[in-house]
Every structure is written in C-alpha cells, then in structure tokens.
Amino acid sequence: MLGLMQDWPLLCHRIIDHAALNHGERPVISRSIEGPIHITKFSAIRARALRVAQRLERDGVKRGDRVATLAWNTWRHLESWYGILGIGAVYHTVNPRLFTDQIAWIINHAEDRMIMTDVTFLPILEKIAGHTPTVERTIVFCDGAHLPKTTLRNAVAYEDWIAEVDGDFSWKSFDENTAAGMCYTSGTTGNPKGVLYSHRSNVLHAMAALRPDMVGLSMSDIAMPVVPLFHANGWALGFAGPMAGASLVLPGQKLDGASIYDLLTQFKVTCTAAVPTVWLALLQHLEKTGGKLTHLRRVVIGGSACPRAMISTFQDVYGVEVIHAWGMTEMSPLGTTCTLKPEYAELKGEALLDVQQKQGHAPFGVEMKITDDAGQRMPWDGKTFGRLKVRGPAVARAYFKDDGQILDDEGFFDTGDVGTIDRYGYLNITDRSKDVIKSGGEWISSIELENLAVGHPKVAEAAVIGVRHPRWGERPLLIVVPKEGQAASKDELLGFLGGKVAKWWVPDDVVFVAEIPHTATGKIQKTALREQFKTYALPTAVAARGP
Ligand code: ADP
Numbered sequence: 001m002l003g004l005m006q007d008w009p010l011l012c013h014r015i016i017d018h019a020a021l022n023h024g025e026r027p028v029i030s031r032s033i034e035g036p037i038h039i040t041k042f043s044a045i046r047a048r049a050l051r052v053a054q055r056l057e058r059d060g061v062k063r064g065d066r067v068a069t070l071a072w073n074t075w076r077h078l079e080s081w082y083g084i085l086g087i088g089a090v091y092h093t094v095n096p097r098l099f100t101d102q103i104a105w106i107i108n109h110a111e112d113r114m115i116m117t118d119v120t121f122l123p124i125l126e127k128i129a130g131h132t133p134t135v136e137r138t139i140v141f142c143d144g145a146h147l148p149k150t151t152l153r154n155a156v157a158y159e160d161w162i163a164e165v166d167g168d169f170s171w172k173s174f175d176e177n178t179a180a181g182m183c184y185t186s187g188t189t190g191n192p193k194g195v196l197y198s199h200r201s202n203v204l205h206a207m208a209a210l211r212p213d214m215v216g217l218s219m220s221d222i223a224m225p226v227v228p229l230f231h232a233n234g235w236a237l238g239f240a241g242p243m244a245g246a247s248l249v250l251p252g253q254k255l256d257g258a259s260i261y262d263l264l265t266q267f268k269v270t271c272t273a274a275v276p277t278v279w280l281a282l283l284q285h286l287e288k289t290g291g292k293l294t295h296l297r298r299v300v301i302g303g304s305a306c307p308r309a310m311i312s313t314f315q316d317v318y319g320v321e322v323i324h325a326w327g328m329t330e331m332s333p334l335g336t337t338c339t340l341k342p343e344y345a346e347l348k349g350e351a352l353l354d355v356q357q358k359q360g361h362a363p364f365g366v367e368m369k370i371t372d373d374a375g376q377r378m379p380w381d382g383k384t385f386g387r388l389k390v391r392g393p394a395v396a397r398a399y400f401k402d403d404g405q406i407l408d409d410e411g412f413f414d415t416g417d418v419g420t421i422d423r424y425g426y427l428n429i430t431d432r433s434k435d436v437i438k439s440g441g442e443w444i445s446s447i448e449l450e451n452l453a454v455g456h457p458k459v460a461e462a463a464v465i466g467v468r469h470p471r472w473g474e475r476p477l478l479i480v481v482p483k484e485g486q487a488a489s490k491d492e493l494l495g496f497l498g499g500k501v502a503k504w505w506v507p508d509d510v511v512f513v514a515e516i517p518h519t520a521t522g523k524i525q526k527t528a529l530r531e532q533f534k535t536y537a538l539p540t541a542v543a544a545r546g547p
Contacts, residue, residue: 052083257285
C-alpha cells in the first residue's frame, strides 16, 4: 500500500521559489568583479534565474545538457545555477585554479555546451578554445560596457543575453533524480572524476546542512560562503542559504585577509565558511591590524584538518565558535560537523579542543563505518584506525562516464580517508590513506603533527610528509614556513613536538621554506612536496646507513 501524500519532487528550483516567496526582500550582497558592492535580493535572483532558464532554452539547451560555470561567488553565478537546473540542464562548476590543460580536459569530458564565466577567466578560455569543440558559446558575467574584446566564439555579455527575454517563463518539472549539478574531483592522482549531483540529493543535502547541529543557518543569519561555489558543490551553501532565507554575502574574487575582514565587518556577517588557508590569512590580518570580529558567531572550517591553534584563536581571542567540518566532493560535500553533543557539552579548555579538533559526527543521511583492509568493521572506540566508508542519499554511487564499481557489498563508498570514530560517533581523520606515514609497520598521522606544529608561535604553516628511510621504510619530515620576521630552529620545533606525541612520531628533520605548494582548492599539495623531497637525506637515514 502506498502512502496518500502528495508527489512533490525534491527539485532544486523549488528552493529559490521558497526564498523568493517567503524571504524575497532578504539581501544578497556581492563584491562584484567590476569592483563595487552589488546588492540584490532573493525575489530578484529568482526573476533573473528565470530569464537565464528562458534564454538557455532559446539557445537550444535541453534537459541533461551541461553548462559550465567558471566563476567567483557573485549573484550572477548563483542566479545561473538556478537558471540552468530549472530547465533540467546541469550546472558544471569548473575550478579556475586548475591547470589550463586540466580545465580543457574537464570541459571536454563533461561535453559542456556553454560556458558562463567572469571577465577574469577569458584569457584561460581563449587559450583552450581550439581544444574544446563542444562549447558553442561563452556568456560573460558582465554588462555590455564591461565586455572586453575576445576571440571566443559567440561570446556575449550576460546582461545583454538575459535582456533578450522577458522572464515570463515557468520552471520545468521532472523526476527528482534528474541530474542538477556536476563537479570534478581535483584528481591529484590520475584524471579528475565527475561527480553528478541530482536534484533530490542537493535538496536533501541542503536540509541536512541546515540542521542546528550541522551548519545551522537561519533566516536571521547573514552568511558568507567564502568557499567558492566551484569547490565541492559550494559546500551546499548555494542551496542551504536560500532554503533558510539567510542573507548572503558573496565575496567575489578577493579572498585575502583584508578583503574578507572588510566584508565581515561592513555587512555584519554572522556565519562564514572556508578552508583553513583562508582563515590563516584572516587571522594574520587581525593580528597585524588589531581588528575585532564583532558580529561573527560561527565559522565553518573544513576541506582539510583545522589546526587546533586556529580553533582556540577564533574562540578564545575573537569569541567566534568554530565548526570543524569534514566532507568531500563525492558527498555533496558535507560528511560530518563537530558541534557538541550533550556528552561533551561541559568540556572546557584543552579537553574541549581535543574534541573540536575532531571532524565531528554525521547527520541523518550520512552513514559511516571504518573497516580494516579486508573490509571488516572496526570498533568505534576512538582508538582503532580504519578506512572510512560512507553511504547516503547525497553520496556518489558512480562517476560520470565511468563504469568502475565504487561501492562495496553494503553500498558504502570508500572515502580514501583513514580515521577513528569514538563511542559518541565523533570521527577523527588521521590522514588521507596516501598521506599516512608508515614507519616500521606503524602509522603516523601527518595531520596530527602538522596541527601541533602550527601551534608553535613562530610557525605560519607546516606540512609533514614521509621520506624514505633505510631502516623504518619511511620517517616524517617537517616542512615549515616561519611567520614573517621569525626564525625558529630545528631543535626548538622538535622539542615543542616532543612532549606532545609518542617519541617515535617526532619528525626526523625540519626544513624551512618560503612557501608550501597548495592545490586548486587551497590544500597542502602533498604530492608536490613528496616529489620535491623525494631524494631528501634524513640525518637519521645517513646514520642508519653507516659510514
Ligand atoms: P579536493 O581535494 O579537490 O579539495 P575534496 O574537497 O573532495 O576535493 O577533498 C576531500 C578530502 O579532503 C577528504 O577526503 C579529506 O581527505 C580532506 N578533508 C576534508 N575536510 C577535512 C577535515 N576537516 N579534516 C581532514 N581532512 C579533510
């Protein structure tokens, strides 16, 4: 017997309908690529998204067609997401920080028919235009006056393009399992892989993200997604924000400490989200200028492990609660958030930080397990490491145009991360499986060492990698970017770590560098570091080898 409730497919455009109808006046503020601040509201975003939909249809874009966006977070980018998916086409976010040939590869693999982009990225697109045959037209997020001369085929200014239709248009309706969006994983090993979100997965995921124990947005929030829409589905904020009726502040192109601080204060942002490197820059700016975070209540930090020192600085110095989050492109992307369950609510000081440094617990809709290499479940005791596997309605079951089986017998996806889960369900990622340092058959967590190292007052950024060792197989090497004007010594840093981890975890050497390489999503690029230090001779290795 079926239930007798209405068939109301979970379609993403219903989110912007809801926002326009119930929170239509709520401001959406952007730092435009042209420079000035631009202010609009949800009702206008919806009206213009309908024009995008109508105009795409006039250009012959049909259900299932891919439309790429290569753009910063602005109101135009947000409108086009809804416009694209509102006719059953698929927004495909492309990360402009990737290498140019990777961008071309991804566009070709997705067979994008159109590209919507910022003026900033025209040089990239011009360079690859001869190698992206499926692309019929480029729509540039600007008005006619700001459209530079370009060699791109059928290039048009977005404002002129949407002005050619009247917006008298209705969204299309279709099955909620229809594809809505697409995002490629960064492909640090091998080619990038396309993750294809459905309307249903995006809607359910946004609802999960809104729970008070996850990101917890409400209509009284002023939320600033610093995380770009092109990074892992924009961490769900392009949907969760309008669903909650939260006001949005979209930072455009300028993501440096001073620019972010300017928006946080000028627009009284209450909640924001980004990877640790962004917050490192903000905290350095605050330290230098003596700035305060008066309105900010919560900062969501994820994408890579949030250093302990960052959590305590935000909370103890600036009074801002840190929500450490873990996820991945394949998970839409939120997997866990570290908010406090009643079991931990009374913790203070270091004990509280011990918990907050973990990646947190899963919401309804994310099931986790940790297993050994043979696939046997491991206990949730907070100590036993295992391969982390997940399943749920917003977790990928396959990659785009790829027949490979990515789920185990129980339907779980292997995240490639290694971690522990404690008895209250708090996940602690110890490493990516390929980054963990294997020393004499035992595992050393590079993440834990990095976190501790950045807690040293003279360290700006730190990375730990495994370097070949004749006796132990691999031993940790600590790579450090000192804070401006500071000189730390090797002994000072190793001594600092010494009391905090098991003796055999202490790195064998320290190198000081001016810069650590980052991936296109702002994470430490371990592959590049491993390549750079491939032949590094650890002093202990030399000793072990003998004269
Ligand atoms: P990209 O590598 O392109 O940024 P993802 O965002 O999908 O792609 O990366 C997901 C991976 O990032 C996770 O599998 C995990 O290894 C790492 N990660 C994300 N959040 C955290 C976190 N809070 N702590 C540790 N690692 C994290």
